[in-house]
Amino acid sequence: MPASAGDSRLPARREFTLNRLLPASRPVVFRAFVEPECMKQWWAPRGFHVLSCALDLREGGAWRMRIRSDETGAIQTEVGTCREISHYVPHLRDGTTEERS
Template sequence: MTATTLKVRASSPADQPTITMEREFDASPDVLFRAFTEAEALKAWYGPNGFTITVLARDFRVGGLFRFTMHGPDGTDYPNRLAYREILPGERLAYRHDSDIDNDPKGFEVAITFKTLGANRTLLTMTSVFPSVEARNAVMKFGAVELGMQTLEKLAAYVTA
């Protein structure tokens, strides 16, 4: 099956502080989940087109942190931190994503689910919940959905390589 036949969807209801992205993958939930758990894998695929990351710290456990700097194609550095809330291998991953600032008012919650669709096929659903509709609107203005979809496309290329 080619990438053009895979289902890709995004939604962001105007009255809710959420963005949900879905993509089908030609990979098992376990393979996809591993791509989120290994620092070397994340360096290979995480971020939109033209972006790279430098891993600063990685403690993959509930309560652990993943700290990294995302480097934009224009040379701008973006500090990031994920604080893991829930880890169910091959099923669900949840974390708080912020700018590596304690009590970051722009921080948001992310939940990722991995649903088996059949032999080596998975539906990944990523839902981000922002502190307010206004906070969600702010990230929409800089193209969060398109950039997120680029990231999922890079994940697809990584897991099928």
């Protein structure tokens, strides 16, 4: 039986941070994360490609992306909520949540 959100056996919420140095200017990296057409070019992992991408870039706005496995054809939908829209601008911070179905 699948676990429910109220299941006490679920692990405590965890956070992680990924850091990567990119050989690109801040504006180019910013666009890569906030423009759906740019995100389609890199978001999906190897062996997958992006079918659709929608992004409401504002605090409380949502994002949704559908990706397809090249091997099996299986489609995965990823959704999240923009909590703070500022991470990619030097003097601001950003946080997003992500849910997969």
